[in-house]
Amino acid sequence: MMLRTHRSRTIRTGLHAVLLCLALPLVTPTSAMAQGATVAQPTKAMKDEAATRFKKGLELFKEADYVAALVEFRRAYELVPSWQVLYNIGQVQYQLQDYANSLQSLERYLAEGGRQVPATRRSEVENDLQTLKGRIAFVEITVNVPDAEIVVDDTLVGTSPLGKALTVNAGRRRVGVSREGYQPQTRVVEVASGDTAKASFELLERGAATPATPAPGADSEGDGDASSGRARATAQVDGNSSSRVPWIGWGITGGLAAGAAVFGVLALGASSDLQDLRGTRGVSAADLSAASSKATTMSVVTDALAGAALIAGGVSLYFTLRTPPSDSAGNARASSPGLQLGISPRGAQLVGSF
Template sequence: MKPNASSVSVVRSVTRSAIRDVTRHLRGVGLRAAPLALALTFAASGGLRSAHAQSAQTAPAGQPSKAARDEAATRFKKGIDLFKETDYAAALVEFRRAYELAPTWQVLYNIGQVQFQLQDYAGALPTLERYLSEGGRQVPAARRTEVEADIQTLKGRIAFLDVTVNVADADIAVDDTTVGTSPLSKPVTVNAGRRRVAVSREGYTPQSRVVEVASGDTVKASFDLVERGANAASTAGSSGDTGSGDSSVPQTGTGSTSGGSGDSGSNVPWIGWGVTGGLAAGAVVFGVLALGASSDLQDLRGTRGVAASDLQDASSKATTMSVVCDALTGAALIAGGISLYFTLRTPPSDSAASAPRTRPSQATRAPRATWSSASRPQSSGPELQIGISPRGAQVIGSF
């Protein structure tokens, strides 16, 4: 069925009006008007004529249905509107959807030019190459020359990534966009600059890295994926070796554990003396402040006409300083006594070191400050006893 004259006239009128609008807009943004004008001409005239011609019959096999063509025309028009609003990313989505519904080589020009506008040079290059390939002789000579010049420009703005993976069927993505599975048949075309390459496969630990590639260069990126099970087994094996090493140490020897204990014990006096020094310094500072406050209180008491509130404040200050000084002094004495004990503690003799060790729970107990007569070392080394009560601390020792 042929379209009537009135419908064709309306289509041509709409086409000319749309082309004028798009042309004015493209001139304003500095982009050529020809691509969208050409594609719009096809969509509005050729596409609609095809829709009228097949409205009363079923679409041939392999050809888009009338509903698909209508939706494609609607999405194409929406893409034009979005492009006029400079929403290029959304326009690209609509153009691509229109091409999926009703594939026509003319729309590839629109897609490629919008990709160029979005600086997606790696995407624009194959799109424009497909445009020339699928259009063939139908592409006007002037347009072909123009597109070939664009292709040469794009080739100077792209680079290549040669991605290799040690396992097959691994998903490869560049900048969160999947580009294929391993092994790739050829290097991936990418925009020059910093690119994030990610590789993943089920059952393997995924990997990613950022690769910097200059225009025209081919950069190799190799990935060695590790199975998750093998990774866990390796970790378990390391733990098992450590456990076996510990369990094989004879229970009657000191082994490396004794050395570790010695290292730990040798650090305790330094910590203790450091705490003692800090507490002693604080006690000295507050002692000086307490003496000053006490002196001020005595001066006020010897002065006539001093208010009772001033005397009370001075007395309270002197008392506070004295209490803090006493507390710090007591704490310093306790810390000093403990530090002194660990400093002067007699190391075990050779016979004691060669004796069988006690149970692990007993071997790791903190050392006691006193010994019974049966277990007291027979050496003539220093002896120290520490007693702590709510009233204070006592340190008794013989040297």
């Protein structure tokens, strides 16, 4: 807790100094400018915006909103690339426990500031660098194809091939590799402070078959065995599909039979009512005609449903007897004679032995 209070006080002092520098007509040269490289000078509007963003970064830092403060400081550095800004960026990254990027920012601060960095500030930063070096690790990433984008913890760090190992925060790091036309890959790499972990990626072109990993205890005999395995799977699916046909037929048969039974009961009731009306005096001819029509309708529907149930039952029986047995049941039934259904003009015959 005391460390955070000390750093909050230190960073406010540094930011105040940087803000004064940004108000000057010309900013302090960075290392690129010191080497004679041509760098466009920021306009007055850019300086004003950078100063505004620094003030906002200060406010956010005081409120412990370090993520938003870092965004404002980085934006100010883009507008006016002064080396003093790197100190503030590095300190905020330190607070965010982004030790790898904090190390990079503070090293750049000392290198680009050179002799302009006050002795007390240089001593402080050098102590911070020693602490940071004990909290970082390295990851060597290799990819089988060039120009693949490499992402660490959702941040783009470069493209393959990388010239050297990446400096990362110690711990568990999420590494992803992708390239257009290839299947992306992601894995988690765990690396302790000071250690170097290696991560190798073999990207496959889109549409290429992914090598199957056999289950523990499964036989692995090459492509031929894999092909036969796919064939067995297909055959099993087809067999299952065929075996469903008799069950559907028997379901329809049961429904028709149940309907025939219901309408049969209704037909008997209508016939009984008709007989009662015929034995009753004073019944009009219209009532007798209606009762007779109802009884006849019920009888016709019952006969139709019964006939349909009989036909559906015959078809279901035919497919049941014609459906080949499954592999598991086939061996058990191999010694049992089959049944045959014969259809002739005189009727149907079931031939076989049990």
